Each structure stands twice: as structure tokens, then as C-alpha cells.
Amino acid sequence: MNHSFITIEGNIGAGKTTLSHLLSKHYNTRLILEEFADNPFLPKFYENPGQYAFPLELFFMAERFKQLKELLQQKDMFQQITISDYLFTKCLLFAKVNLPDDEFRLYQRLFDIIHQQLIKPDILVYLHAPVKKLQANIKKRNRSYEQNIPDEYLFNIQETYTNYIKQQNITTIFVDASNADFLGNPQHLQVITEALERDYEDGQHYVTLP
Numbered sequence: 001m002n003h004s005f006i007t008i009e010g011n012i013g014a015g016k017t018t019l020s021h022l023l024s025k026h027y028n029t030r031l032i033l034e035e036f037a038d039n040p041f042l043p044k045f046y047e048n049p050g051q052y053a054f055p056l057e058l059f060f061m062a063e064r065f066k067q068l069k070e071l072l073q074q075k076d077m078f079q080q081i082t083i084s085d086y087l088f089t090k091c092l093l094f095a096k097v098n099l100p101d102d103e104f105r106l107y108q109r110l111f112d113i114i115h116q117q118l119i120k121p122d123i124l125v126y127l128h129a130p131v132k133k134l135q136a137n138i139k140k141r142n143r144s145y146e147q148n149i150p151d152e153y154l155f156n157i158q159e160t161y162t163n164y165i166k167q168q169n170i171t172t173i174f175v176d177a178s179n180a181d182f183l184g185n186p187q188h189l190q191v192i193t194e195a196l197e198r199d200y201e202d203g204q205h206y207v208t209l210p
């Protein structure tokens with residue numbers, strides 16, 4: 001496997017964290033996981049998005065920057081591969097959906113300054129699942145503040161991610177995760193590891209699960 005920094009992305013409830021854990025175990029890598037539970041604005045945001053979107057987005061950006069900067073600076077001689085379950089640009093994509101235009105422009109100025117200081121992943125695995133499946137996953141894991149997320153919000157996030165992936169040139173493995181069961185079906189994990197072990201040109205590469 002020729003990649004040293006792999007990022008797993010996807011909509012809310014797509015299964016990023018599960019796949020990241022399994023890949024990290026498979027390749028014995030360092031693992032960077034999103035620490036969303038520490039964001040005190042998240043439950044408030046779901047109650048009242050208009051009032052809490054800006055502090056929520058700022059908090060996420062500050063925490064993610066700190067986490068990525070610290071971890072990527074450490075040189076670990078025995079675990080050279082790193083897997084993360086989020087892309088720093090996720091901050092900007094969510095902010096685009098959640099902030100009014102003037103606040104988003106301010107946020108983007110900060111983001112651009114901060115982003116330059118971070119290492120970018122050399123491959124992105126994007127898990128794409130239909131909104132119905134995402135809602136079922138969100139229901140199953142049962143975090144109380146996520147139980148009333150409107151379909152429209154998930155559609156907007158999905159569209160923002162897919163537009164971003166089309167525009168940028170990080171090599172992306174785009175996985176149809178409609179029926180994904182990485183924990184229960186070892187073949188699904190194998191499809192991802194085989195995909196990661198191939199060499200790619202820049203751009204998007206599509207993978208379906210058996």
C-alpha cells in the first residue's frame with residue numbers, strides 16, 4: 001500500500017468511523033478520529049441552528065486544526081501510515097450549508113489561512129449512501145440530538161460533498177455504500193483494501209460492494 005495519509009469521508013451516519021477503525025487495525029496505522037462529542041454547541045445547534053451555527057463551526061475548525069496539526073507533526077517511526085475519519089475541508093463544507101453568506105465569507109477567510117498549514121491526505125475514501133440509509137443508521141445509533149435531522153439537511157450535505165469531490169484533485173475512491181456492512185461482511189472490507197492497494201491517476205474512481 002503506497003499511501004501514507006488516508007482520509008475516510010461521507011455524510012452524517014455513512015459509517016466513516018467504523019471503516020476507519022477496521023482499516024487502522026488491518027494496516028496497523030495511527031488513527032485520527034473526529035471528537036464531535038466535545039463540541040458543546042452541537043446539541044444546541046440541532047435545537048436552534050440559526051443561533052448556534054457560527055460558534056459551532058468555529059469550534060469544529062479550532063479543534064480539528066489542533067488535532068491534525070499535533071498528530072501530523074509527530075514522527076512515529078513504527079506507524080507511518082495515518083488514517084483519519086474526517087477531512088479538514090469538512091469544516092468549510094458544513095459551514096457553507098449552515099452559515100448565511102456574510103458569515104460564511106468571514107469563516108472562509110479564516111479557513112484559508114489555517115488550511116495552508118496542514119498536510120493533505122494522499123487518498124480519500126468517500127462513502128456514499130442514500131439519505132434513507134443514513135436516516136436508518138442515525139436512528140439505530142440513537143444519539144438523542146440527532147434524531148430530528150431533516151432529510152433536506154442530509155441532501156444538502158451530500159450535494160456539497162459531491163460537488164467538492166468533483167472539483168478538487170485529491171485521488172478519491174468513491175464507494176457506493178448503500179448496502180455496506182464493513183463489520184459483518186469481511187468481503188466489503190476486502191474490496192476497500194484492494195482498492196487502496198491499487199495505483200491511481202488523480203480524480204474519482206468508483207467502487208461497488210458485492
Ligand SMILES: Nc1ncnc2c1ncn2[C@@H]1O[C@H](COP(=O)(O)OP(=O)(O)OP(=O)(O)O)[C@@H](O)[C@H]1O
Binds near residue numbers: 015016042057094
Ligand atoms: N462542521 C460541522 N457542522 C455541523 N455539524 C457537524 C460538523 N461536523 C460534524 N458535525 C456533526 O457532528 C456529528 C458527528 O458527525 P460525523 O459526520 O463526523 O460523524 P458520524 O455521523 O458519527 O460519522 P459516521 O457515522 O460516518 O461514522 C453529526 O451530528 C454531524 O452533523
